[in-house]
Amino acid sequence: MLMKTPGFTLIAVLALALGIGASTTTFTAVNAVLLRPFPLMKDQDRIVYLSEYFLKLPDQDAGVAFPDYLEWKKQLTTFEGVGACQTATMIVSGGDQPDRYLGANISADAFSFLGVQPILGRQFRPEEDKLNAAPVALIGFDIWKTHFGGDPSVVGKTIPINGKQTTIIGVMPKGWRFPEASDLWMPLQMDEKDNPRGNFFLAAFGKLKPGVAVEEARAELEAIATRIAADHPETNAGCTARVKLFREEAVKESKTLTLLLMGAVLFVQLIACANVANLLLARGATRAKEIGIRLALGAGRADIVRQLLLETLLLGLFGSLAGLLFAVWGVDLMMKAIPVEIPYWIQFEFDWRVFTFAIGLGMISSFLFGLFPSLQASHPHLVEVLKEGGRSGASGAKGQRVRSGLVVAEVALALVLLVGAGLTLRSFMKLQRTDIGADPSNTLSFRVGLPAAQFPDKKVVGRFFEQLIPKVAAISGVESAGATTSLPAAGNIGLNAVVLEGEQEPKQLQDARLASTLAITPGYVTTCRIQLLRGRDFTTADNSDAPRVALIDEEAARKWFPNIDPIGHQMRAIEKPGDPPMWATIVGVTRHVIYDRMVSKRKFPSVYFCQYQNHENFMSVVLRTKSAPKGYENLARGAVLSVNKNIPIYRVFTMDEVVLQSFWERRFFWTLFTVFAVLALFLASIGLYGVMAYSVRQRTQEIGVRMALGAQASDLLRMVTGHGMRLIGLGLLIGLVGAFFLMRLLGGSLEGISAHDPLSFVLVPIILLVVGLIACYLPARAAMQLNPVEALRYE
Amino acid sequence: MIKLKNLERVYPLAKGKFFYVLRDISLEINEGEFVSVMGPSGAGKSSLLHIIGMHDHGWNGEYFLGPTAVHHLKPKERATLRNEQIGFVFQSYHLLDDLTVYENLDIPLSYRRFSKTERAGIVADTLDRFNIVGKKDLYPRQLSGGQQQLVGVARAIIANPNLLLADEPTGNLHSSQGEEIMELFKKLNDEGMTIIQVTHSEKNAAYGNRIIQLRDGWVV
Numbered sequence A: 001m002l003m004k005t006p007g008f009t010l011i012a013v014l015a016l017a018l019g020i021g022a023s024t025t026t027f028t029a030v031n032a033v034l035l036r037p038f039p040l041m042k043d044q045d046r047i048v049y050l051s052e053y054f055l056k057l058p059d060q061d062a063g064v065a066f067p068d069y070l071e072w073k074k075q076l077t078t079f080e081g082v083g084a085c086q087t088a089t090m091i092v093s094g095g096d097q098p099d100r101y102l103g104a105n106i107s108a109d110a111f112s113f114l115g116v117q118p119i120l121g122r123q124f125r126p127e128e129d130k131l132n133a134a135p136v137a138l139i140g141f142d143i144w145k146t147h148f149g150g151d152p153s154v155v156g157k158t159i160p161i162n163g164k165q166t167t168i169i170g171v172m173p174k175g176w177r178f179p180e181a182s183d184l185w186m187p188l189q190m191d192e193k194d195n196p197r198g199n200f201f202l203a204a205f206g207k208l209k210p211g212v213a214v215e216e217a218r219a220e221l222e223a224i225a226t227r228i229a230a231d232h233p234e235t236n237a238g239c240t241a242r243v244k245l246f247r248e249e250a251v252k253e254s255k256t257l258t259l260l261l262m263g264a265v266l267f268v269q270l271i272a273c274a275n276v277a278n279l280l281l282a283r284g285a286t287r288a289k290e291i292g293i294r295l296a297l298g299a300g301r302a303d304i305v306r307q308l309l310l311e312t313l314l315l316g317l318f319g320s321l322a323g324l325l326f327a328v329w330g331v332d333l334m335m336k337a338i339p340v341e342i343p344y345w346i347q348f349e350f351d352w353r354v355f356t357f358a359i360g361l362g363m364i365s366s367f368l369f370g371l372f373p374s375l376q377a378s379h380p381h382l383v384e385v386l387k388e389g390g391r392s393g394a395s396g397a398k399g400q401r402v403r404s405g406l407v408v409a410e411v412a413l414a415l416v417l418l419v420g421a422g423l424t425l426r427s428f429m430k431l432q433r434t435d436i437g438a439d440p441s442n443t444l445s446f447r448v449g450l451p452a453a454q455f456p457d458k459k460v461v462g463r464f465f466e467q468l469i470p471k472v473a474a475i476s477g478v479e480s481a482g483a484t485t486s487l488p489a490a491g492n493i494g495l496n497a498v499v500l501e502g503e504q505e506p507k508q509l510q511d512a513r514l515a516s517t518l519a520i521t522p523g524y525v526t527t528c529r530i531q532l533l534r535g536r537d538f539t540t541a542d543n544s545d546a547p548r549v550a551l552i553d554e555e556a557a558r559k560w561f562p563n564i565d566p567i568g569h570q571m572r573a574i575e576k577p578g579d580p581p582m583w584a585t586i587v588g589v590t591r592h593v594i595y596d597r598m599v600s601k602r603k604f605p606s607v608y609f610c611q612y613q614n615h616e617n618f619m620s621v622v623l624r625t626k627s628a629p630k631g632y633e634n635l636a637r638g639a640v641l642s643v644n645k646n647i648p649i650y651r652v653f654t655m656d657e658v659v660l661q662s663f664w665e666r667r668f669f670w671t672l673f674t675v676f677a678v679l680a681l682f683l684a685s686i687g688l689y690g691v692m693a694y695s696v697r698q699r700t701q702e703i704g705v706r707m708a709l710g711a712q713a714s715d716l717l718r719m720v721t722g723h724g725m726r727l728i729g730l731g732l733l734i735g736l737v738g739a740f741f742l743m744r745l746l747g748g749s750l751e752g753i754s755a756h757d758p759l760s761f762v763l764v765p766i767i768l769l770v771v772g773l774i775a776c777y778l779p780a781r782a783a784m785q786l787n788p789v790e791a792l793r794y795e
Numbered sequence B: 001m002i003k004l005k006n007l008e009r010v011y012p013l014a015k016g017k018f019f020y021v022l023r024d025i026s027l028e029i030n031e032g033e034f035v036s037v038m039g040p041s042g043a044g045k046s047s048l049l050h051i052i053g054m055h056d057h058g059w060n061g062e063y064f065l066g067p068t069a070v071h072h073l074k075p076k077e078r079a080t081l082r083n084e085q086i087g088f089v090f091q092s093y094h095l096l097d098d099l100t101v102y103e104n105l106d107i108p109l110s111y112r113r114f115s116k117t118e119r120a121g122i123v124a125d126t127l128d129r130f131n132i133v134g135k136k137d138l139y140p141r142q143l144s145g146g147q148q149q150l151v152g153v154a155r156a157i158i159a160n161p162n163l164l165l166a167d168e169p170t171g172n173l174h175s176s177q178g179e180e181i182m183e184l185f186k187k188l189n190d191e192g193m194t195i196i197q198v199t200h201s202e203k204n205a206a207y208g209n210r211i212i213q214l215r216d217g218w219v220v
Helices: A006-035 A066-075 A110-114 A141-146 A214-231 A246-250 A255-286 A288-296 A301-336 A352-377 A382-386 A396-433 A458-473 A554-560 A629-643 A655-661 A664-698 A700-708 A713-749 A758-784 A788-793 B045-052 B075-085 B101-111 B116-129 B145-157 B175-190
Strands: A047-054 A079-092 A099-106 A136-139 A158-161 A164-171 A184-187 A200-208 A239-245 A443-449 A478-484 A495-500 A513-520 A532-535 A549-553 A570-573 A584-590 A606-610 A618-625 A650-654 B002-012 B018-029 B034-038 B059-065 B086-089 B163-167 B194-198 B210-215
Touching: A006 A255, A006 A301, A006 A352, A006 A664, A047 A214, A047 A246, A066 A079, A066 A200, A066 A214, A079 A110, A079 A184, A110 A200, A200 A214, A214 A239, A239 A246, A255 A288, A255 A301, A255 A352, A255 A396, A255 A664, A255 A713, A288 A301, A301 A352, A352 A396, A396 A664, A396 A713, A396 A758, A443 A629, A443 A655, A458 A478, A458 A618, A458 A629, A532 A554, A549 A554, A554 A584, A554 A606, A570 A606, A584 A606, A618 A629, A629 A650, A650 A655, A655 A664, A664 A700, A664 A713, A664 A758, A700 A713, A700 A788, A713 A758, A788 B045, B002 B045, B018 B045, B018 B059, B018 B210, B034 B045, B034 B175, B045 B059, B045 B163, B045 B194, B075 B086, B086 B145, B101 B116, B101 B145, B116 B145, B145 B163, B145 B175, B163 B175, B175 B194
Parallel strands: A099 A184, A136 A164, A513 A606, A549 A584, B034 B194, B034 B210, B086 B163, B163 B194
Antiparallel strands: A047 A200, A047 A239, A079 A099, A079 A158, A079 A200, A136 A184, A158 A164, A443 A618, A443 A650, A478 A513, A478 A618, A495 A513, A495 A570, A532 A584, A549 A606, A570 A584, B002 B018, B002 B059
């Protein structure tokens, strides 16, 4: 029967495919983030994440200090293994050009207890963790293939990594890029002297012993953290530690948004299903005579229901298959919408879960939404439908009520999604319009640095940047250039404790003044167009021979120097114990610049030290250009290579891109939400159109009578659109109530607007009303154009 | 009252051919006449009635309703004229199923922009005049065929037209019901209303004062 009505079949399959395609696309993300096991990792339900945090800032993990990690490793009895790592830039030189990779310094036993073995060579040995042990590295599968051509004899070879001859001891399996996107691993060779307590910079993880609950491990870890805090109050007072399942930590930022998206897309699926149910009801009415004849010939009602349900299940199957095709396209688009490198374990693959979901959704949807129309169609009024010209079909009035009800539901669901899209759009626009305190337009940025292992002499580092910045600034078409340890809105800013002149150094770290501290070169403030409110900017004269200077932002001035001029006052960052205090004189006050990611809620004062007096190894260079900044990448690379031919540049982005990346998840979420909302609007308007068109067709004779009785075009227009508008109005009312309650779920994802933003709640229904009016107008126009004579004869 | 000159109704067929439903119709009907249009099936009787009733606009020739040259009017002007002058009775009643008798009678008035109060008064008078006050809240399916057609006639004349067109008004009724309707028509005609009916029944045609015979689209 489906083949005999190809138009119906095509439209029903298409509606289902759109819903299932969108749902499957989103489910692929849910699967990748929340369901798929981490590749290659064994006993994943026992792998946990560990972190220290201060009770004063309970929502922010501080990281783990190296000495604390060593104590944990020694004392924890509920763990099979405890490891730590620090991601690091690793420059592999020796070829034509240096290659920069993201690598990780990691505990030597980590891969063993994580259960992953090299495909070539061996694991790290315990003694390779020791400081000054011979440098060794494990390489990732991808660089084994790309950098070493898949050469199996690579094990045992030595290559310069960060300037040090390093022996490759093994190749890790394909797909292993632990912890997030690393391609190279070296043992965590550290000592407590260089990495004292109070520097929380490591990421720690562990594996619980079999049968140990997370709560048990948490209790043990907290007890150890309390002991450490008691023994070392100056750094660890108020500091404790927590244990979470590794997946819980890994998905903490994406879980809510992913589930919200899944909820949103299921609304789309419901609308698609309502459309199909509408089609089935209309088709049931047109098949009333056929069904009547079957019943008259002896078919039971169950036979009819079975036949009709089988047809709808087939529709569901075709919808699922077509939906999977849409999903392939959707996932491709979704991945293109992600502007940053995502963790290796997030793999948008069509595995058995995705296939089961798509087919299952099609089957369940078609069963649920096919059941009522099948039951409805299976008991027509036999006498009516079998008599000559009979056309009343299966309970026309009841069917019409159900169809109208479905349209009301579609409008309500679409409204909820559209209000959600409106809110996320407004939130996105607010974020985009946020004044970050710097001007990101027409600027190119790139990361460059001299690895500390290769360049232990800080003066060499200082000289490198002193030479590089004027060279970059001298590129034709570059207005100015400067460098900073952290770019505005990039989110990789660290917090430091600072002390003002005349103050005692706090006895405990938790009592210290906290600030975002950056090293910048002269030219950075000008290049980023950061407004200087008082005093002066750094100059090239502020070098290592000159008195140390600092800039603070207005936030620091307001908090630390209320009612006095901060210029001329001294301050310093708290360095490692034993280091001499490095006082710097405040020479200027700038506007506050957002260095955290734009979605971050925290706001700390900023302190700028001069790079030429405070040599940092890795910096982001920023250049303001007279023309499109993207065109300056090669010139900038040339400038760097002319200073040191072994130093690569990486993370080359315009500052506009950096700002966008700082809220890309929101943008991604907003884009998908909007796509779903538009899809919902489209499906709901098609549904409304379908019901109105069907209604006009059913009422053709009535319309003819009304015309014969004097109805004019405007009367018919009012009659048809009035009917549609009543359905829309009811749908909007229900949708608004639903949206009012459901939008609270979005609250945490919105920036600068309330979940009940009046503009979204007013504009969206108007949009829906206009679209609905168009959907009603088309059938109304058809009614107005009916020939009354033909309409009167319509059977 | 009605003057038709060389009126034709043609439907195009495939391959450039045409099918003539009405050919060169010229006739006059005076005010107060009760005319019956007769002829075999397919002769063009109903087509002629729908043209006179201005439901059909696809004809050629001249049509005067009183002093008005209908052939020169735009569709909207024709609709206005029709609403002012013509009432229509259908063979299969065409009462609206979802509306009560009262609401069915109210429809033509609502399309003629009468106020709500005026409409209520006119509908009440008509219910009274046709002796169907007790049926005002019933739905068409709750009425017999004769009662439905009675409501159909009441609905056709409720806006006080000069001309009543009836397309086989007794075609779906048994003889006694048919007689009641024809008596009603006779009464309306006696009160001055011009009536044109299409009928196959000689007996019904006898209620009128003139018969127009159509065959294959020609007046014979």
